[in-house]
Amino acid sequence: MRLLILGGTGPCGLQLIEQALALNHTLVLYLRSPQKLPETITKNPAVHVVEGQLTDKEKLLEAMDGVHAVLSALGPAVKNGPFHPGNTPLAQAYVLLIDVMKQRNVKRLLLLGTASMKDEHDKFSVQFTLLVSGVAVFAHNAYKDVVAIGQTVRAAEEDLIWTIARVPILTEKPEKDFVAGYVGDGKIGTRLSRAAFAAFMLKELESNEWCRKAPLISSP
Template identity: 30%
Template structure:
């Protein structure tokens, strides 16, 4: 498949890029600095701004699916990154006809907040603007007729890929206890799988490590 990746140089985006190339997909990465991604067979880098619909439309040309792992890292000020980039993504889909969008978010956003544990909620209060920004962007997406999937991982770790992922539809979840963790590499595998198989359409998948 032809995949457009946003956030390809990030902590989840990097293993996602590796997994997509390893699986033989044609990957386009929209990045601010193409020099951060070494040239690889199957990889095309496009310099641009994820808030700019024209940059996104250029990068998305002929893409079968878009996967976004955009985030602000340790920053507590998202500067409306998700809200603005989602608006640009939706505008780009109108220009290109791209329909399949897979977005990594975070457990605790929107309707998942009441289903989180007290310990997880304490963490959310350290960066409330980040969660508000994600929710604002996702509200735009879920009000379209696009084939979207949102992934809500638990606490992300840098542990090696395990291949053991538990995914549950947010609508079927009563509460997520404790501080469930999952490796970023495993999240990357889920994002790639759902983007290329067409599963979890118009659904929110809560991701944790399976036992």
């Protein structure tokens, strides 16, 4: 497939790129700072780089040409913590992205989310209540943006086939095994390797098991 990847310079995005290339996908990387990626990626013949901002509709339209699906690893930068902008910039980017996808007739969107995006299938969990409450208090603007992303995607027209891969605390472990479910279901934990996040995204791209759903993914 020809895949458009957003957030490719972050640690989750790098995992997506590397695993997608290993599966012989052709990639379009939409990047604000292409120089952050190693030349082993940017010079790969299966990779096409488009430089642009998340607010640049014309550049997004260019990047979306001929794409079969969009995979997004966009999320608030951890280093920004409480200094994330208060105007929900990522949610606004998804509004534009979904509009561009519609114009280019691209219907499949898989994206990174967190447990802050509540789901009707979630049950009570002390661990996740504490995790989400901590983010809401100490990184409120980031929390607000993430919640708004979920609302934006869920409100999209029915022809958009989305999957939100909600993640707990991310780790650098190399294991790619994962379980998918919902908060409080007895099988979901509070840790997930970034490698396993990417593995879930690429498996879901093929299986379409979680269309228009927002499972929480964790390591077994």
